[in-house]
Amino acid sequence: MGEHKTGTVFSFELYFTAPAGEHVIDALYEAGWSDSTIDLDPETGGEGWATFHREAPSALQAVVSAIREGRKAGVEPLGVTEDYVSLKEIAERTGRTPAAVDHWVTGRRGPGEFPEPRVPRPRVSLYSGAEVSKWLVANGLAALSPADVEIARICEITDSTLLAKRLQRQLSEDEQRELDRAVA
Template identity: 40%
Template sequence: MGFAGGVWIQQLVVVLADVPSAAALRAYEDLAVDDGLREGIGSVAVRRPAPHLADAAMSAVHDLEAAGLRPLRIVTGDWVTLADIASRIGRSREIVRLWSVGRQGPGGFPPPLNPGCDTSFYSWAEVGLWLRRRMGYELPDDEPVLVAINLALQLRRLMPRLSHPDAIHALLDG
C-alpha cells in the first residue's frame, strides 16, 4: 500500500485459474500479468487507488471476471509454518514449536490448518491475534479481509457442486 496524490494505492496479487494474456488485461491499466509466481500459474499484479484494501480487491476481482478470467484467490501470506512465525517475530523456531504444543507460554496456541500432516500450516491472522492477546506482542492488527475474500471466492466455486447448499446458507446467516 502506498499514498499518492491524496489517494491510497492498494497493491495485491490475484491468482487465476489460467495464465492470462496481456491482451485480456489491456483495458485495465492497473492490472498486469505477474511473473513472480511459478511458471504455469496465472497471476495478476494489481496497483489500484482505493481507500481500503477490500475495495481494491473486490473491484479487481470484478474487473478480472469481466475480462473473462477466473480469480481463484488473492495472495495473503496467511498460511505460515512455525519457522515462518519465528522469523516474523524474531524468535527461534523451537520456542514457537513449544508454544504450539503447550509446553511453553500461556497455552491456547491456534491449531494448525492441516492437522495430521508432516508440515503444519497455521493462519497468521489467528497466530497474530494470539501473540497480541496472550503474549503481549505489539504486532499490526491487520484486518483479515483478504482471508475472508478468499473464503468467499472458494465458496462461490464450490456452491454449484454442493448437494445441500441450504446448510451453508444457514451457517452464513448465523
C-alpha cells in the first residue's frame, strides 16, 4: 500500500484513463488508492475518476502521491478537480445570501476586484473555487479552512499543469524547444 504521512485530510478528484481489465481496480488499491472511491468500468477501461479523502502533510503531497500511485498502477492522470462554483454555491459555502454574493461580484458592496468568471454564462456563470477562496480569505469575508483553500489552489495548478503537458505532446521537438524558450 502507499505510504501516507499523517496530517490533514484533503478531498479532491483525480481524472484518468486506464487500460481495460479487472486487474486495474486491484492494482490501484494495491498502489495506495485505498482512500478513494473509484469510478471506472474495468471491462472497457477508458476514462474514469477517483474521489480521494487523503491524509497528508500538505495538499501538494496528497495530490502528487495520488498521481504517482495511479501511474504505478498503469493509469494516466488527465486532471484533478477544477472547482468551478456558481454564485449560489459561493453563498452556501460562506453562509451568505446569493444577493450578498452578487453585490461582491458587481462591486456594489465589499472590497471590489471579485475574480472574473472562468465560464461566463448569461444565467449562471462559473467561478474558480481557488480564486474565490483566496479572494474571500484575503478580504476577511469568509472563514474557510486553510486546508480547503490549499487544496483548491493545488488542484487548480495541478490541473493546468497536467493539461499543458498533455497538449505539449502534440508539438514537434522543434516546436517544443521554441515554446520552452518563449515561456522560460
